[in-house]
Amino acid sequence: MRRRLKSAVVAVPVAFVLASGCQKAAPPPPLASVVVASCAAIPAAPGDPAWDAVPEYVAVLIAQDLVEPRLLRLSTPEIRVRAVSDGSRMAFRLAWTDDTRDDLPGPAEFVDACAVQMPRVIEATVPAPQMGETGRPVDIVFWNAAWQATVDGRGDSIRDIHPYAAVDHYPFEAASLQPGSAPQQEMATRYAPARAVGNTMAGPRQSPVQDLSAEGPGTLSPVPDGHSTGAGRRTEAGWSVVIVRDLPQALTSQGDSQVAFAVWEGGHEEVGARKMRTAWIPLKLEVKP
Amino acid sequence: MALAYNWQIGRSMSYWYPENRPKRQFAAVFDINKCIACQTCTLACKTTWTSGKGQEYMLWNNVESKPFGCYPLAWDLNLLQQLGAQQWRGKEYAGRTIFEAAEAGERVLGWRPADLDYAYPNVGEDDCTGRVDRGAALRAPHLNWFFYLARICNHCTYPACLASCPRGSIYKRPEDGIVLVDQSRCRGYRECVKACPYKKVFYNALTGTSEKCIACFPKIEQGLQPQCFVNCIGKIRLAGWLSPPERARADNPLDYLVHIRKVALPLLPQLGLEPNVYYIPPVHAPDEFLSQLFGPGVPAAICTYRKGPDDPDLAGLLGLFGSTDRVVPRWRREDDWVAALDEDGSQIVRVPLKEPVYIREAFDAQHQVTRTNCP
Numbered sequence: 001m002r003r004r005l006k007s008a009v010v011a012v013p014v015a016f017v018l019a020s021g022c023q024k025a026a027p028p029p030p031l032a033s034v035v036v037a038s039c040a041a042i043p044a045a046p047g048d049p050a051w052d053a054v055p056e057y058v059a060v061l062i063a064q065d066l067v068e069p070r071l072l073r074l075s076t077p078e079i080r081v082r083a084v085s086d087g088s089r090m091a092f093r094l095a096w097t098d099d100t101r102d103d104l105p106g107p108a109e110f111v112d113a114c115a116v117q118m119p120r121v122i123e124a125t126v127p128a129p130q131m132g133e134t135g136r137p138v139d140i141v142f143w144n145a146a147w148q149a150t151v152d153g154r155g156d157s158i159r160d161i162h163p164y165a166a167v168d169h170y171p172f173e174a175a176s177l178q179p180g181s182a183p184q185q186e187m188a189t190r191y192a193p194a195r196a197v198g199n200t201m202a203g204p205r206q207s208p209v210q211d212l213s214a215e216g217p218g219t220l221s222p223v224p225d226g227h228s229t230g231a232g233r234r235t236e237a238g239w240s241v242v243i244v245r246d247l248p249q250a251l252t253s254q255g256d257s258q259v260a261f262a263v264w265e266g267g268h269e270e271v272g273a274r275k276m277r278t279a280w281i282p283l284k285l286e287v288k289p
Numbered sequence: 290m291a292l293a294y295n296w297q298i299g300r301s302m303s304y305w306y307p308e309n310r311p312k313r314q315f316a317a318v319f320d321i322n323k324c325i326a327c328q329t330c331t332l333a334c335k336t337t338w339t340s341g342k343g344q345e346y347m348l349w350n351n352v353e354s355k356p357f358g359c360y361p362l363a364w365d366l367n368l369l370q371q372l373g374a375q376q377w378r379g380k381e382y383a384g385r386t387i388f389e390a391a392e393a394g395e396r397v398l399g400w401r402p403a404d405l406d407y408a409y410p411n412v413g414e415d416d417c418t419g420r421v422d423r424g425a426a427l428r429a430p431h432l433n434w435f436f437y438l439a440r441i442c443n444h445c446t447y448p449a450c451l452a453s454c455p456r457g458s459i460y461k462r463p464e465d466g467i468v469l470v471d472q473s474r475c476r477g478y479r480e481c482v483k484a485c486p487y488k489k490v491f492y493n494a495l496t497g498t499s500e501k502c503i504a505c506f507p508k509i510e511q512g513l514q515p516q517c518f519v520n521c522i523g524k525i526r527l528a529g530w531l532s533p534p535e536r537a538r539a540d541n542p543l544d545y546l547v548h549i550r551k552v553a554l555p556l557l558p559q560l561g562l563e564p565n566v567y568y569i570p571p572v573h574a575p576d577e578f579l580s581q582l583f584g585p586g587v588p589a590a591i592c593t594y595r596k597g598p599d600d601p602d603l604a605g606l607l608g609l610f611g612s613t614d615r616v617v618p619r620w621r622r623e624d625d626w627v628a629a630l631d632e633d634g635s636q637i638v639r640v641p642l643k644e645p646v647y648i649r650e651a652f653d654a655q656h657q658v659t660r661t662n663c664p
Contacts, residue, residue, distance in 0.1 A: 069455060069480055070394035105494040106404045107346070107482070158345055161494055171340050191341030194472040194498040201476055202496035218456050220476070269401075272478035273455050 031057045033282035034092075034259055039084040042091045046233040046240035051093050054082040059261055061276035066130055067217045071274040075265040079114070079278070085285065087252075091244040092116050094261060098238035102266025103145035104161060110266040113144035116243050117260040118283070120213070122250040126258045129280045131214040140212040140220070141228045141243045145266070148208040148232040156203060208232060209243060217273065251285065259283040290388070293447060296534050297558040297584070298382035303389050304561075305396055305452035314466035315444055315504050316531035316543050316565040317518070318553040320610060322572060322594070323525040326352045326414070326437040333520035334441075338503070343495030346407045349502035350517045352439045356578060357413030361406035364488040365557070369581070371398060375559060377585045386561025387449060387486060397449045397484040436571040438582075439525070441517060442489040442502035443556065443564030444468045450501070453484030465530075466565065467504045475499055486560045512616050512631075524611025530618055531565060540630075542606055542620045543567075550603060552593045554583035569594055601625075605642045613638040 034057045043050040059079050063071040080095045094114050102112045119126050120137045132138035150156065158165045172188040173179070189195055194202035200210060200222045211226020232241040251257050258280040264270040292301045293308035334350040351360045359365060368387070375384020387398040417435035444461075448468045451459040458474040459481060461467070470481070470490070475498040481490040482499060490501045505515035513519070514528040529543040537548035546553040546567065553567035570579045572591050579587040597604045605627035606620060612629065615637045619630035622642070629637040653660050 065394065067455070068394060068396050069453070072394045105497065107407060107479075107492040107494065108401055108403045109494075156495060157342060158495065165345065167345055169340075170342065188341075192343070192493075192496050193341075193500060194475065194493070194496040197473040199473050199475070199496070199498060201498060220456065272476065272480070 028055075031055055033057070033256075033284045034059075034081055034083050035284050035286050036083040036085045036090055037286045039086055042084060042086050042089055042244055043093075044091070044229070044242055044244060045231055046093055046095075046235075046242050050084075051082055054084055054093075057081045057083075057281070059278045059281055061261075061263060061278060064130070064262075064273055064275050064277050067273060069273050071270060071276065073268065074276070075268045075270065076263045076276045079261050079263055081261065083283070085247050088247055089244055090247040090251075091242055092259075092261075093240065093242045094263075095235070095240045096238050096263055098265060098267075100265075100267040101145070101234055103149045105146045106161060110264070110269050110271050111144050111146040112239060112266045113142065113264040114239070114241055114243075115140050115142040115262045116245070117262070118248065119258060120248075122248065122254055122257045126280050128216070129260050129277075131217050131220065133216050135215065137213050137215045139223070139245075140214060141209050141226075141230070141245050142212055143209045143230045143232055143241050143243060144264075145232060145239070147205050147210075150203070150205045151208045156205075211245075251283075256282060256284040295386075295447065295561060295563050297555050297563050298386070298561060299380045300382065302386050302447075302561050304447050305388065310446065310533065311461060311463050311466035313464070313530045314446065314532075314565055315509060315528070316466075316547070316567065317441075317526060317528045318543060318546050318567045318569065318610075319439055320525045320569040320607065321436055321438065322569060323523045323610075324352065324437040324439055325523050326354065327522060328352055329520050329522050330439060330517035330526075333516040334502075337505070337516045339500075341493075343493035344491075344500065347491040347493075347500065348410055349489065349491075350439065350441045351410060352437050353410075354414050354416060354435050355438045355574075355582070356435065357416045358438070359412065360410040361402040361488050362409060362412065363406070364402070364486075365582075367400050368398070368486050368560070371400060372560075377559070380585055382559050382561075384559060386559070387484075388447075388452065388561055396480075397453045399449065399453070399483040399486065401479060401483040402488060434571075434574045436574055438568075439517075440487065440489070440556075441515075441566060442468065442504070443487060443562065443566045444502075444504055445565060446563035447561060449484040449486060449560075449562055450481035450490050453480040454478075455480060462506075465504075465506070465509060467506050467509065468501070469503055469506070470499055470501055472496075472498055472500070486557065486562070487564070509616065513614055514616055519614045521611060527610045528616050530616075531567075540619045540621060542609065542617050542629075545602075545606060545620070550593055551586055552590045552603065554586050554590055557582060558584040601642055608640050608642065609638075612640050 035055050037054045059081055061076050063074055076096050082093045084091050117138050117140045120139050127133045127136035154160050172191055177184040209228050209230035211223035211228050212220050213223050214220045228245040230243045260278050260280050262275045262277040264275050290303040291307040293304040294301045330350050339347045353360055390398040417433050444467055458471045477497040479492050482492055490499050492499050518526040518528050531543045534548045537544040539545055539549055553569050555564045570583050570587050570590055576588050602622055605622045608627055609629050617629040618632045621628050625642040626639055628639045631637055
């Protein structure tokens with residue numbers, strides 16, 4: 001018993017020395033804000049190696065549980081954020097863990113999604129992080145996996161969702177109508193009500209992202225002239241999504257603002273207000289004006 | 290939550306918005322006793338409104354065989370089970386509505402069907418328990434009966450779909466009480482699909498928005514009854530305007546059937562939505578089952594209906610069903626005739642209390658030929 005104790009006493013300093021000698025470089029301290037690194041050209045693809053050199057901010061996600069309908073079951077714990085700017089545009093690369101790929105829409109199927117939110121006006125106090133507030137709007141860029149799949153080439157028909165679906169007839173595909181002709185297209189649009197009234201949710205979809213603005217919960221509206229872009233890629237662990245938007249002029253002059261993020265896990269039926277979100281996070285330009 | 294008065298349950302209840310009744314309320318009476326489940330109504334609606342991509346599975350109108358039929362699967366049983374056993378105290382509902390039973394974080398107690406729940410619109414069709422002696426294995430603790438339940442959106446006074454939408458994308462038209470999804474505003478969250486107990490809001494996966502029965506409002510605006518009404522070959526339906534009970538008029542056909550004779554009853558009134566499609570319950574099904582579907586007024590409604598042959602007003606009004614494509618705001622019986630009237634009292638159509646019977650001889654003596662009934 002005594003011999004065993006003696007060995008232990010000797011072993012402890014040796015182990016300490018070995019550990020000290022083999023110690024890796026200490027990880028950089030966690031960022032206190034999302035730092036927007038300067039770059040010559042925006043890396044638009046999520047897998048672009050240029051992203052590797054950009055500092056990463058790990059944002060804790062919390063459940064949206066302030067307004068009904070609330071999310072009461074936690075899902076995605078965190079989102080990893082990198083940001084760059086070329087002086088006129090800024091890009092965020094958002095990455096998060098997600099075991100399931102949910103990109104197929106259906107009556108009871110929900111799709112994976114994420115969003116970036118910034119206050120429209122940069123001022124000392126920020127609007128409410130939950131979609132802004134009346135008179136104090138927020139700008140949002142929203143990406144979802146179903147739109148990404150469509151942009152990546154998945155078709156826009158019931159058989160693209162259910163490959164064995166049998167459909168007898170669509171009136172707008174009658175033999176008397178020339179496929180692709182103006183009358184045929186006009187009739188097809190009439191049979192897609194949301195598309196007919198110009199709801200941008202309804203496609204046809206050319207981008208996996210949508211520009212939105214809001215002044216409080218329930219006020220989300222599309223920005224008609226929004227021109228943000230995006231690209232999402234399924235990774236081994238989950239999703240990696242790049243969202244590119246205009247660099248706010250006020251941010252160029254002041255150098256810092258606030259940003260918030262949200263993630264929807266389709267496999268948990270998260271949609272709309274049922275989401276995991278961050279609080280406002282400080283956002284700083286790496287090179288201040 | 291606000292307090293709103295719901296006359297169908299005889300009390301005020303919690304609702305997401307305060308009581309705000311439309312100027313007039315689109316409503317309908319369906320006489321279940323006359324439905325033969327030919328599905329002509331279903332097809333009339335389908336071909337008119339839901340022939341587009343993403344609408345393939347939608348049946349804004351469907352007809353199911355009760356007790357076993359349901360579209361989507363178990364639309365009624367799932368919610369009744371979720372709500373649990375509740376009680377009526379006379380004509381006042383002593384239980385909880387789906388607004389009062391909402392769980393934490395929710396506006397309404399509800400559930401969302403799975404994709405496959407929509408795959409069997411004919412499940413239970415024509416099933417009853419009466420063929421056991423001929424080899425049917427089905428056994429259930431009730432008598433041998435079934436009936437057909439035709440269903441559309443109820444254009445409720447307190448719609449659960451409207452209450453549940455966090456974006457305010459669903460609205461009830463002040464001019465006629467028709468409940469619509471604003472297709473320009475909807476973002477497809479499907480809170481309405483989850484909340485509607487009748488499961489009459491459907492998600493279009495190809496437009497990313499939810500859609501529902503619109504009561505053929507372009508026709509209603511022209512004073513015409515919806516497609517599923519005018520195409521009903523059983524003539525079981527009548528569309529009109531329903532007043533609140535305290536303003537009921539005997540010359541309004543809907544008021545007469547619902548408020549005055551109380552022969553037409555709402556579907557699942559205990560859920561609290563004040564639905565505006567009213568059913569004359571089938572006379573041959575057990576009260577216990579019917580009372581769960583249509584509330585405590587069932588025995589009296591059936592009793593009144595059974596006396597129809599000796600009740601010229603009731604029988605006459607029922608004869609107006611299917612007699613015109615126009616919405617019927619007023620009516621009047623004059624001896625053996627019943628007239629459908631417009632708001633200004635002008636006559637829309639006039640039908641005899643009893644259809645005259647003409648019998649032709651099978652053999653036409655004048656032309657020396659045998660008559661046939663072939664067209």
